[in-house]
Amino acid sequence: MLRLFKSYKNKSDEQLMVLVKNGDHRAFEVVYDRYAGRMKAFFYRMLWSDDTMAEDFVHDLFTRIIERPDVYNADRALAPWLFQVASNMCKNAYRKRQFEMDYRDQLNGNHVHHPDVDQKMDEKILKDELHHRLNDLEEDRRQLFLLRYQQQLSIKELAAVFETSEGTIKSRLHYIKKRLLKSMSADQNVMMKENGK
Template sequence: MALFHQNFSKKTDEELMSLLTRGGQSAFDELYCRYSKPLLNFFFRMTNNDREKAEDMLHDLFLKIIEHPESFDCTRTFSTWFYTLAGNMIKNEYRNRSARQEFEQQYQYNPAETKQEADTIDRQLFNNRLQAELNQLDPESELLFNMRFTEEMSVKQIAGILDCPEGTVKSRLFYLTRQLAKKLAIYKPELN
């Protein structure tokens, strides 16, 4: 029986998808092992740390793949195609939300006894303000920001996922970061 055993860990993602279209359950298992954890983290961050929602989205995405493996676009790399599906699910989630979460946490400033405590408070205020600004972005801009700065994807990867030229991604990132820098200028006095 070992004669027919295949080592799936050495196969490319694209080869595994080809096997999956022919009914290879073990190929699916290998893809799940490779991508479930990073994708769960991606969904977790993109759903504002809602673990249950992230797990549901992960389940739904892998269910789509196992039910319709023939939908794989063999002109693209698997990871680009896969993250495109994930990005589309996030966009749909944003569209279906009835209301955005609002910035509710308020800080009462008490003079800090040490510079380190003051820096910690400033960092918390900045992070909360940044999150509030991100929550006000349109879904595509928020997705772009998270892919580049949270997921640390390259411009090339983002362009592949969004199916647009790299120049477009660079331009959108430039205007997005400039917009955020203006809104957060209070945290860097030399920008005022």
């Protein structure tokens, strides 16, 4: 039994996914153990540092693998594919959130009182420096930043996730760093002004 599990752990992601397609639940468990933590960390940062939402998204992502394993092409590396699916799920979440915010704005315009849960959440998040920096970035760039520096994906893998060339990825990363530097220098200026007062 121990040897059986050991052999599963020695298999590559792609070999395990072939077994998952054939309904091997042990292979699925190994894939889950390899990626669930990483996926949660990614979702957590992408989805407004909401722990519950991040876990729900991890659950949804792996449910997709169970229900439709044929969507995964075994010729591709698993990690970029998983993060690509996760990125698309985040995009849908952003769209949904935007729709909800518009709806709330509309209700507020009609002078209907609603507890602003999102605002509370944002206040909590603003204390987190990393989130503060990521907030300065657009959704796509935030994804790219997290996949590169949080999930340590290579330039080649990122190119596969975003379906673009490696040159474009490098150029976007360069822009992100520039943006972060700009935002940091702006914050420093504000602090200096505050200290001067």
